[in-house]
Amino acid sequence: MSSRPTPQPGILDIAAYVPGKSGAPGSNAIKLSSNESPLGASPKAIEAFASVAQHLEIYPEGTSRILRLALGEVHGIDPDLIVCGNGSDDLLHLLAQCYLGEGDEAVMSRYGFSVYPIVTKAAGAGIVMVDEADYTADVDALLAAVTDKTRLVFLANPNNPTGTYLSDAEVRRLHAGLRPDILLVIDSAYAEYVTAADYSAGLELVAEAENVVMVRTFSKMGLAAARIGWMVGPAHLVDVINRIRGPFNVNLAAQLAGAAAARDVAFTAELKRHNARWRDWLTAELSSNRLRILPSQANFVLVLFASEAEAETAFEALMARGLIVRQVGSSYGIANGLRISIGTEAAMRRVVEVLKP
Structure with missing residues (x-):
């Protein structure tokens, strides 16, 4: 008998999620490591968040109805088919807990979001x-990996940390090749930043199928501190998730701020314009024989160096100039890569000053 409480088998095999580095308190460092909004949050969202200060003693409405109604209004979705969570990570955990178990398997891409293996192992399933x-999800390879044990397929589209994406036609081809009992989770965390004409966030496919769910977040739109995620799925899946999600899992300030941000489509559009301009500029400025910049549809770019040593040297050079970027070796196995969030014009010009060949 153990002398202390013992976690379930497999829990201690999970490597904890490691967020991007932050600057020291009081420092003037520019954080480009976590794909946050370079324009801050919507002023309307800030105002809505602040309005809650006088009502901290009151529980929020338990189903995030305020937020679901706003999302339904903006995206043309039945609010009853929306579930909100404490960040999209919360929802990914819930999906894994509900649809994976001992002996099951979840299929995912090599460089997919690092939370997918965590939630899969936490549910007792195999990865x-x-x-x-070429750093892009391979539909044929994903389908070839499906077995009788497969219960769930994770697809980040666009993908973090590569920024690459699959077209709507390719996502539909992936779905068409899956058994109806396999759940396809489309993680569209960066959908607001996509400019590719052949992209779809997945809403249409969710509406047509019984085994597809789309997960989204407000974190990249200026509300990372508020921790707001949301998902859309068929009624039977929404019913399952609502049975086990925590009561009051989205606080009132987050609900109100999220609703205001969702409705502030002008701010979201400005954020998209800024990102597209400086993402494309940064890509063009840095691309060379020495550096490869993967074509990105997100609010960051992945810079590939000739070697791990060169990537480390570049990371240290950027840090010395007060620019914090994300190393993706330990988390994603891309030791020669640095992920750089799209920031302000000034920040992007400073990055180029350091890295341009």
């Missing part, structure tokens, strides 16, 4: 990691 085609 099937599928190699990508």
Whole structure:
């Protein structure tokens, strides 16, 4: 008998999620490591958040109705098919807990979001990691990895940390090749930043199918501190998730701020314009024989160096100039890469000053 409480088998095999580095308190460092909004939050969202200060003693409405109604209004979705969570990570955990168990498998791309393996192991299921085609999810390889044990497929679209994406046609081809009892989770965390004409966030496919769910977040739109995620799925899936999600899992300030941010489509559009301009500029400025910049549809770029040593040297050079970027070796296995969030014009010009060949 153990002398202390023992966690369930497999829990201690999970490597904890490591967030991007932050600057020291009081420092003037520019954080480009966590894909946050370079324009801050919507002023309307800030005002809504602040309005809650006089009502901290009151429980929020338990189903995030205020937020679900706003999302339904803006995106043309039945609010009853929306579930909100304490960040999209909360919802990914819930999906894994509900649809994975001992003996099951979840299929995911090699460089997919690092939370997918965590939630899969936490549910007691096995991870099937599928190699990508030049840092892009490979539909044929994903389908070839499906077995009788497969219960769930994770797809980040666009993907973090690569910024690459699959077209709507490719996502539909992936879905068409899955058994109806396999849940396809489309993680569209960066959908607001996509400019590709052949992209779809997944709403249409969710409406057509019984085994697809789309997960989104407000974190990249200026509300990372508020921790707001949301998902859309068929009624039977929403019913399952609502049975186990925590009561009052989205606080009132987050609900009100999220609702205001969702409705502030002008701010979201400005954020998209700024990102597209400086993402494309940064890509063009840095691309060379020495540096490869993966084509990104997100609010960051992944810079690939000739070697791990060169990536480390570049990371230290950027840090010396007060620019904090994300190393992706330990988390994603891309030791020669640095992920750089799109920031202000000044920040982007400083990055180029340091890295341009």
